[in-house]
Amino acid sequence: MRILICNDDGIYSKGIRTLAERLASEFEVTVVAPDRPKSAVGHGITLHKPLYIERHDWGPDINVFAVNGTPADCVKIGVQLILADKLPDLIISGINEGSNLGTDIIYSGTVSAAVEGIIQGIPSIAVSLCGNVFTDFRYPADFTASLAQQVLRNGLDDDTLLNVNIPSHKREEIKGVSITSVGKRRYDSTYETRLDPRGRSYYWIAGKILDIPNSEDTDVHAISENRISISPVRFVLTHQEFIDTMKQWHIKW
């Protein structure tokens, strides 16, 4: 079975290297990842500059390519160019350093690589390690390898990806696995204002996570209980009932 691995922390991150080396013992692994960190890029793609592909050497078992683009670019290039003649059976994005829970999905480069995967018609998984209490990626990589086997055996629904978040705790402190819905996350609305050496103001996004209620079936709640969260994610974009409401507006043109 062939797996394409991508991420948004970039080719030099520990999470992607640990995952690729672990998966290479069971699968044919190709890595295509950004040449530098690309967090919170959302689902950007690169239309206005050309992309370069650079080969890296991680030993004989893994094909590795760095691209000067976004996570979604890397998946497109992986599927449409590098693996065009032998499409991957599965795409895995990660392992991200930091959680991607609830509304984070909208901003996340990690998840956007998996979204591009399902747009390309290939089952996809995004994997994140939550927090930095214990950033050893070996257990998360083991868990991902076993989940990959199950996904390849059972299949996913069309247009569906799995968003996986793993608590950053020792294995024996993890309480179990929950299949969850996507919760809500909001950040407080602060920008830090500073003056640069030339006297101009500049601004840093400085939002902290707000403590808003999330029901027990959500990813946010599962992680707060030290459980691994797996959310099946599908982008349903049309608000069908509101179409009927709007038809009563009698919009003139």
Next chain:
Amino acid sequence: MRILICNDDGIYSKGIRTLAERLASEFEVTVVAPDRPKSAVGHGITLHKPLYIERHDWGPDINVFAVNGTPADCVKIGVQLILADKLPDLIISGINEGSNLGTDIIYSGTVSAAVEGIIQGIPSIAVSLCGNVFTDFRYPADFTASLAQQVLRNGLDDDTLLNVNIPSHKREEIKGVSITSVGKRRYDSTYETRLDPRGRSYYWIAGKILDIPNSEDTDVHAISENRISISPVRFVLTHQEFIDTMKQWHIKW
């Protein structure tokens, strides 16, 4: 009523200027837009560099700010910093030069500004002019002003934005308004390969739109019939039924 205007073509584009000047006759208008074109950036936000805000002068009736960030950054800064004490009643992103139909929504900077608007809890509209047959933004701006009045009168559902696409034809050639669902768009999978002057290969995304079937209720179909399309868009991310399926997998950890 206060309106915050953003876009992804940047502060110097004709579409945003025409829209802002048209709306200023009826509303209190603030423009916060990227200082350069930011198409296809998706829902990126800027975490790793500071943002600068530069004031522009478009006359006494409009407050205008350029930001060295993404469309989503501009909306965050507009709501959380510039208009923090007098929140906008409505956010409008556009008028974009080029359509944002179907799956394009996932990649679109134009739509992502409206998505950030609803994350901030403010009714939001994304407006795009489809194609370049007739790029006069005056009629699209008139239509947007009238739609804005209706949205302010009737309200939108929570977490719902309107994605509006207007055919690039003369007003008298436009056949009407359709309230639509979000269709499907796919691009063919080609990268153009070239050699740079130093002999290194580089790659341009060069996908053309594929002609895939779209039902009559979709945005893609409405535009093909020279009708204005308005899709109520809401991000429902959880694939609820697949949760039950996955609970049967008995995933070990």
